[in-house]
Structure formats: C-alpha cells, structure tokens
Amino acid sequence: MPIATVNPANGETLRTFEALDEAGIERRLDAADTAFKQYRTTGFAERARLLNQAAVLLDEDQQDIARTMTTEMGKPVKAARAEAAKCAKAMRWYAAHAEELLADEHPSAADVEDSGASRAYVHYRPLGAVLAVMPWNFPLWQVVRFAAPALMAGNVGLLKHASNVPQTAMYLEGLFRRAGFPAGCFQTLLVGSGAVAAILRDRRVAAATLTGSEPAGRSVASIAGDEVKRTVLELGGSDPYLVMPSADVARAARTAVTARVQNNGQSCIAAKRFIVHTEVYEEFAERFTVGMSDLMVGDPMQESTDIGPLASEQGRTDLEELVDDALGQGASALCGGGRPDGLAPELVHGWFYAPTVLTGITPAMRIHREETFGPVASLYRVEGLDEAIALANDSPFGLSSNVWTRDPDEARRCVRDLQAGGVFFNGMTASHPALPFGGVKRSGYGRELAGQGIRAFCNATTVWYGPEPVDAAS
Structure with missing residues (x-):
C-alpha cells in the first residue's frame, strides 16, 4: 500500500511520500536508543511539563489537525475536533497522575520481615523504545493513548502509523518536538507493513503495542514472542448491545444510532450487534431504523454531516460483500443496504455507504x-436474558459490550457472564484515560489507559535490602 493522502470523499490522491530506506530507519532507531538513555533519568515533573505543553499546542492546532484527519480518513470534521480535544485531555490526565500510578509499592511490614528483608518494595522502571503500530480510524487518539503513558513512564516512542494517514503521523512527531521533548523521544517511521518485522526484532526496540486487525496482531505477537518482547494488542470487535424490557427504549434507540455510526461506523468499540428482547423489539426496531435513516450522509467537512465516506475503497468493498452475502441468504434491510443516493456531484466518486439496519441474520x-x-x-x-447473553458471547471477539436494563439482577448476570473487556450499562462504550481499555478472545490482550496502561511497558523491579545496611562496609 503506498504511503499517501487520498481523500476518501472523492478518491483524489493529494500527496505521496517516500518510505524510509534502511539507512533512515537505522538513524531513527539509533536516535531512539540514545534518547532513552538520557530521558529515562528525567523526573516526573519535567515529563509532565513537556506533556502539558504538548496538550497546549494540540488545543491551539485543533482546527487544522481536525481538517487533516478528515481529509486523510473521512471522519466528520466535528468528530475530528472532538478527537483532538480528547487527546489533549488524556495528555493532561497522565501528566497529573503518572507519578502516583507509578509510585513505589510497599508490602506489609509482616511480609517484609517474613522475606528476611529489613526493607523491600516494588519500583517501576521504563523499558526503552516502544514500537506502536497504529490504525487509521482514530489517527490521533490511538497514538496518544499509547504515547502519553509511555512518555510519562520514561519510555520513548516509535510510531509506525497506517499508510493512509501520513500527514497526521508526521504532525504527531512535530507536536512532541515542538513541546520540547528531547530529540528521538517520539519519532514517526514512514514505512510500509513489510518493514515492521525487522524493526521489532531490533535489539533497540524493547516492546510493541498494536491496534488493528487480527492478522496484523497475530503477526506482531508472533515476532515479539520469538524475540521475548512484551506486547499489548487491541484488535477487532463486534460488540453486542443488549436491550431488555426494563430499559428506556427511546433513549436506548437514540444512543444505539450514535453507538453504531460513530466514526462512520469504523470503530472497534462501536456497537455492531443489537440484541433486543422480544417485548420491546418492535418499538426499538422502529425507533432505531428511523434514527439511522435520518442521518445526513455527505461531505465530512460540513458541520451538518453525520456520516462521511469510508476510509478506503477496499473497506467499502469488504462491507458491501458482507451485506450482500447476508441479503442473498435471506436477511432483510430495514434501511440502507447499499450506496447512498443523492450525493453531490463532487462526492460521487467517494467511498460512501448508506446507514443500514439488517434483520433476519x-x-x-x-x-x-x-x-x-x-x-x-x-x-x-x-x-430472554439467557438467550441474549448466549448470542452476545457467540462471537470470536470480546472487546466491549453495552447493556440496557434497570434490573439489578440482570446487571449482575451481565457483569458475571458477558465475555468482554468492558460492560457499559445504559450508555455506549467509550474510552477514558482513567479506565482500562482492552479485550479478550480475538480482540487482543493487555490493557491501555489508566494504571494498567502506564504499567504495561514498565519493569516492575523488586528492591530487597537484607538485615545488614547497604553502607555497612564504608
């Protein structure tokens, strides 16, 4: 896949970029290694100062970087602005909380004594250069939710971004440089996917994190396993959205529309399978279908647009094949089911798809x-609930889940039995810096965000002092 900015609203190639050659990759790996040796010794206060400055700059750049994201991958520009604001918020959150999240951990006095120590504790240390292989769908957020905790922990970052968002990728490197981070602390590697294996195997790369497809995750995990390097994987999702009789059906249906079509429907944590109790099925289906049908599909640069184009022509083809297969086997489309009508002439070559609701799956x-x-x-x-949970779990994925109920017994059952990394009640799944994020089954392993996210790429070092003081020989 070429490294290029191609506007998905009209299919026009705007800029192309040359991939780094082996010498260019070598220079950046060496810069990362050199930077880590110094940056790892900085204190939390200095790291926080730098990350807060990056947040200030991102706020100032919000409109421009939003338009860049929209141009590169098609999300409505209003959603792109919200993504930039969320990234700045996460930077500030980690700047404020990293020191406490990585504070030394002290076992009980009785356990210290039982270990034969006069003193013992756990100290968190950074690992080194972390390679981040990131997707195009949230081109700022996916990177920042790795970079903010990694940098605050004292690691340095190497970003291999998706090939269709090169300008966003380069913006991120420039952002951290302008904020004052030392040279080499965060670098973008403009390379194709074929270069990832060699980079990950390099001794100067300590660990990797990947958000993307299951095949990509398998590849990175297998290489990292062979090299005995730590990884965090956030892969696909087919999140269930359960609606039970006690729910506020009107609100559940309104929220369901947003939960499904956020980011033009291109989100791993978007609700995709709507599992509705028969007692409220008809009402939900009618409200949900009307809400999906009323969405405005069009130019993502317009503030009135709800749904922009899919990010790539291949992505639309893949989606069409899934829908056509279902319709060909007897499913019905309550709305949509194909490419939208009535697009403006300048958008007819864009990669749009109509909001669609399928039944009879x-x-x-x-x-x-x-x-x-x-x-x-x-x-x-x-x-009933038993059937709803069984259907929700009948998926190779387990990223998150959504449940609409006012029944506490039903809620307890869902927390106990749903196979997912999250259970969100009476709302839609969303990521937040204070809450761990990740999945089970083929949705990946490990966690991003919160304390789990910052400790994911740290060495939990046991520090043990025997009865004799350290300075006894002096």
Whole structure:
C-alpha cells in the first residue's frame, strides 16, 4: 500500500511520500536508543511539563489537525475536533497522575520481615523504545493513548502509523518536538507493513503495542514472542448491545444510532450487534431504523454531516460483500443496504455507504461472525436474558459490550457472564484515560489507559535490602 493522502470523499490522491530506506530507519532507531538513555533519568515533573505543553499546542492546532484527519480518513470534521480535544485531555490526565500510578509499592511490614528483608518494595522502571503500530480510524487518539503513558513512564516512542494517514503521523512527531521533548523521544517511521518485522526484532526496540486487525496482531505477537518482547494488542470487535424490557427504549434507540455510526461506523468499540428482547423489539426496531435513516450522509467537512465516506475503497468493498452475502441468504434491510443516493456531484466518486439496519441474520451468514467496519447494524430478537447473553458471547471477539436494563439482577448476570473487556450499562462504550481499555478472545490482550496502561511497558523491579545496611562496609 503506498504511503499517501487520498481523500476518501472523492478518491483524489493529494500527496505521496517516500518510505524510509534502511539507512533512515537505522538513524531513527539509533536516535531512539540514545534518547532513552538520557530521558529515562528525567523526573516526573519535567515529563509532565513537556506533556502539558504538548496538550497546549494540540488545543491551539485543533482546527487544522481536525481538517487533516478528515481529509486523510473521512471522519466528520466535528468528530475530528472532538478527537483532538480528547487527546489533549488524556495528555493532561497522565501528566497529573503518572507519578502516583507509578509510585513505589510497599508490602506489609509482616511480609517484609517474613522475606528476611529489613526493607523491600516494588519500583517501576521504563523499558526503552516502544514500537506502536497504529490504525487509521482514530489517527490521533490511538497514538496518544499509547504515547502519553509511555512518555510519562520514561519510555520513548516509535510510531509506525497506517499508510493512509501520513500527514497526521508526521504532525504527531512535530507536536512532541515542538513541546520540547528531547530529540528521538517520539519519532514517526514512514514505512510500509513489510518493514515492521525487522524493526521489532531490533535489539533497540524493547516492546510493541498494536491496534488493528487480527492478522496484523497475530503477526506482531508472533515476532515479539520469538524475540521475548512484551506486547499489548487491541484488535477487532463486534460488540453486542443488549436491550431488555426494563430499559428506556427511546433513549436506548437514540444512543444505539450514535453507538453504531460513530466514526462512520469504523470503530472497534462501536456497537455492531443489537440484541433486543422480544417485548420491546418492535418499538426499538422502529425507533432505531428511523434514527439511522435520518442521518445526513455527505461531505465530512460540513458541520451538518453525520456520516462521511469510508476510509478506503477496499473497506467499502469488504462491507458491501458482507451485506450482500447476508441479503442473498435471506436477511432483510430495514434501511440502507447499499450506496447512498443523492450525493453531490463532487462526492460521487467517494467511498460512501448508506446507514443500514439488517434483520433476519443467521449463523450461516458471514456477518454473524465477522466484524462490520462501517455504518451497518445487525438486529436480533431474543426471548430472554439467557438467550441474549448466549448470542452476545457467540462471537470470536470480546472487546466491549453495552447493556440496557434497570434490573439489578440482570446487571449482575451481565457483569458475571458477558465475555468482554468492558460492560457499559445504559450508555455506549467509550474510552477514558482513567479506565482500562482492552479485550479478550480475538480482540487482543493487555490493557491501555489508566494504571494498567502506564504499567504495561514498565519493569516492575523488586528492591530487597537484607538485615545488614547497604553502607555497612564504608
């Protein structure tokens, strides 16, 4: 795949970039290694000062970088601005909380004595250069949620971003440089996916984090395993959205629309499978379909647009194949089901797809098992909670889940039994710097954000002092 900015709203190639050659990669790996040796010794106050300055600059750049993101991958510009604001918030959160999250941990006095020590504790130290292989769908947020905790922990970052968002990738390197981070602390590697293996195997790379497809995750995990390097993986998702009879159905249906079509439907944590109790199915289906049908599809640079184009032509083709397979096997489209009508002439060559609600899904259909990356919802009717949970878990993925109920017993059952990295009640899944984020099953392993995220790339070092003082020989 060429490294290029291609506007998905019209298919026009705006800029192309040369990939780094071996010498260029070597220079950046060496710069990262050199930077880490010094940066790891800085204190939390200095790291926080630098990260807070990056947040200030990002706020100032919000409008410009939002337009860049929209141009490169098609999200509505209003959503792009919100993404930039969220990134600045996360930077400030980690700047404020990193020191306490990585504070030394002290076992009880009794356990210290039992270990034979006069003193013992756990101290967190950075690992080194962390390679981040990141996707295009949230081109700022996916990077910042790795970079903010990694930099605050004293690590340095190497970003291999998706090839269709090169300008966003270069912006991020420039942002941290302008904020005052030492040279080499955060670098963008403009390389194709074929270069990742050699970079990850390099002795100067300590660990890796990847957000992306299951095949990409398998590849990175296998290489890192062979090299005995730590990884965090956030892969695909096909999140269930359960609606039970006690729910506020009107609010559940309104929220369901946003939960499905956020980021043009191209979100791993977007709700994709809507599992509705038969008692409220008809009302939910009607409200949900009307809400999906009323969405404005069009130019993502316009403030009135709800749904922009998919990020790539191949992405739209993949989505079309999933929907066509389902329709061909007997599913029905309550709305959508194809490319939208009535686009402005300048958008007819863009990669748009109409908001779609499908019913009559069966296990024989690909869409029952595969992730739909676009504004397409699968709607199921169930007779009770047992069937709802069983259907929710009938997926190779387990990223997050959404449950609408006012019944505390139902809530307890869902917390106990849903196979997912999160359970969100009476709302939609969202990431927040204070809450750990990640999945189970084929949605990956490890956690980003919160304390788990910053400790993911740290060495938990046991420090033990025997009965004899350290300075006894002096």
